[in-house]
Amino acid sequence: MRIYGETIASRLLLGTAQYPSPAVLQDVIRASGTGLVTVSLRRETADGAGEGFWRTLRETGARILPNTAGCHTVKEAVTTAHMAREVFATDWLKLEVIGHADTLQPDVFALVEAARILTSEGFKVFPYTTDDLVVGERLLDAGCELLMPWGAPIGSGQGLRNPDALRAMRAHFPGVPLVVDAGIGRPSDAAQAMELGMDAVLLNTAVAQAGDPAGMARAMALAVEAGRAGFDADPMDRRDLAVPSTPVLGLAELA
């Protein structure tokens, strides 16, 4: 998978929040085989970056994608992006502008505006968006080179609430990398996203809150791989009626 001119080895992207400890997070990153992890940034982080925590992350070799998680306005997101560029020395940025406290759904209007500002400043923006096609077009117009539609609200673990909308996105944006971000709860959800032709999935809570996070990370990695292999292998179409799979030649002529 190529994003912003660079090859990302794994189609599983991981968030780094809510793990019981950095040691568990390290195990998870290794077990998942991911090459890209998101890290949310707060003002406190820039005041005095948690050096020990970053060191733990860097040791895994995964590339860091800073995240504007928890920002509610364009200004907040842009300020956080500037801090992120300084702290992590990267112009890659997961852009999240939250519009609603209960559903944590993206404020797509502010998202497009922030994306325009940040891409003009040279950021490579990974926008967390809904599955709306017009919003997707606006984000591409704003300079984003990929889209990250939600599967379900953040942390809800509901799986893909609207697979048809994701299928439509795939059809509407054939050459654009699509990453399902948020809502994945189980490995089957991840496999389903990949079977729909998504290029990758980004998840966090499903692994961080599992009883055995590293075990779940492995399961997710296998599901992503299986789903993608299934998509690449051009699955059969659904039919309404049964079609015998046993050979019809060579049956006994009884009449």
Added chain:
Amino acid sequence: MTTLRIAGAGLAGLVCGYELARRGARVVLYERAPTLGTASVARFAGGMLAPWCEAATAEPEVVTLGRGAADWWAQVTEVTRRGTLVLAPPRDRAEISRFARRTEAHRPVDDAAITALEPDLAGRFSQGLHFAQEAHLDPSRALQDLARGIAAHGGEIRHGTDAPRRIDIDCTGMAAPLPDLRPVRGEMAVLHCPEVSITRTLRLLHPRIPLYLVPRGGGTYMIGATMVESSSDRPATLRALTELFSAAFALHPGFAEAAVIRSGAGLRPAFPDNLPRLTCQEGIWHLNGLYRHGFLLAPAMAQRLADTLIPETGHEDTGERRTA
């Protein structure tokens, strides 16, 4: 008798000092802060002795190391043994069953049982978990009682003093020269609200932070605590306090009238697995990385150190030392 020199009179230093002094060693603690506890992150602690609840998000060692903590503290200071009540707002009720699956030593409680435990919560929550064996204490009082206990056993705490170059035990928290150590910022607040009467630790299951409310007596309550990977020690943020206050309000709307006595932010020293370590480097013992489990795990770690320095079979008055 040899003197054991301890750098740092925060929670770790005081607990080690007390345990060693109690076993007959002569201890001297060196503390940079001018008065007791003023530089210790323990002043922001909840003082919960809740190993089973903590195990929901920590390694199982927290239970093995922490289950004896209430008994250890009871010899030093007042320990309130009324258990922990775990609750969830109606929309997060599914969290209760998950928390129950991840923990032990609890029983499910319904509306009536919750009311029997905490009458002020009548009609507010339909289900929860009661961890009857858990306890809590008052951190600042515990530090004072430790200091008195050390003095009573012939030990000494020198405030406003840098440690000498040669020390035996390093309990300096984030100041210790341990490369794996990282700070985890935590924010808390203290409320005065005599209108609401809660007698045991309450935990409100929350998707982002483990929120708890610990009664301090006299209508005073401590609420905590955030966990941020940061070394910033600036005062608590509005975001953090908003989360803490709204959690208190969700527990009981009477907290709307609470007076906010103080808020604070501290940096907890932690190792990558968030478990404490007792190590020996160049002849100096280090007890560090107590993370958010200081009052819970310091006694077991101090006992481990004392077992090494003053073997159980040894005579208390010889204070035999090993610096392997």
